[in-house]
Amino acid sequence: MTSVLQRPRLRRAALRYADHEWPVLPGACLTGGRFTCGRAGCPTIACHPATESWERTATTDxxxxAAWWRSRPHSVLIATGRAFDVLEVPAHLGLRVLGAARLLAGVVGPGRGQVRGPVAVTPAGRWMLLVAPGDPLRPELDECLDVVRHGPGSWIPAPPTRLPEGPVRWAVSPEEVQWRLPDSYAVQAMLVDALGPYGRHAGLRPLLPRQSTGTRYAA
Structure with a gap:
């Protein structure tokens, strides 16, 4: 899909997120196999914000x-640490947690013990679990290089943003869970259980740097 054809779809998604109070910011546009933001001398060719002061730029207005996506097919980025945090994990952990959350929902019934939330997946196999904001990583996860918490000072690319390898997609869409966010520690407890024999072994490289705070750019 060309950038020209994708722009309306990106715009609709960005407006939907903003309408649900998720702070949106414009990302660099994917051109060929690299991202361009239009800022003179910018050396970053991976996915990154199109504005230098992106933390102040992110908005729900x-x-x-609508104005940002009126003429350019910006990537759709969402600032974390405000409406939600994100627990970024490799696919094997994401699949285990998603399966366990569905099983629990089936046992206790919908709306009770809610541990399911929106889940986005990158084409490189990183799963992004959206959770209620504010809680740091449990020590068991903080020592695991495969698990990254995106809180204040970070952002994620949101569907239907395209990366060079393919589009970011929803494994569990916000609409499927009625835009509800699960408790972070409840999801983290499931991640600790899911680690099992994998322990602290390194796996796929995180989408963004390991720190949970500070300005970040996709690697």
Whole structure:
């Protein structure tokens, strides 16, 4: 799908996120196999914000969001640490947690013991579990290089943003869980259980740097 054809789809998604109070910011545009933001001298060719002061730029103002995507096919980025945090994990952990969450929902019934939330997946196999904001990583996860918490000072690429390898997609869409966010520690407890024999072994490289705070750019 060309950038020209994708722009309306990106715009619709960005407006939907902003309308649900998720702070959106414009990302660099994918051109060929690299991202360009239009800033003179910018050396970053991976996915990154299109504005230098992106933390101040991120907004839920739908009129501003609509203007950003009026003429350019910006990647859709969402600032974390405000409406939600993100637990970024490799696919084997994400699949185990998703399966366990579905099983629990079937046992206790919908709306009770809610541990399911929106889950986005990158084409490189990183799973991004959206959770209620504010809780740091448990010590068992903080020592695991495969697990990254995106909190204040970070962002994620949101569907349907395209990366060079393919599109970011929803494994569990926000609509499927009615835009509800699970408790972070409840999901982290499931991640600790899911680690099992994998322990602290290194796996796929995180989408963004290991720190949970500070300005980040996709590697």
């Amino acid at each position: 739908v009129s501003r969001v």
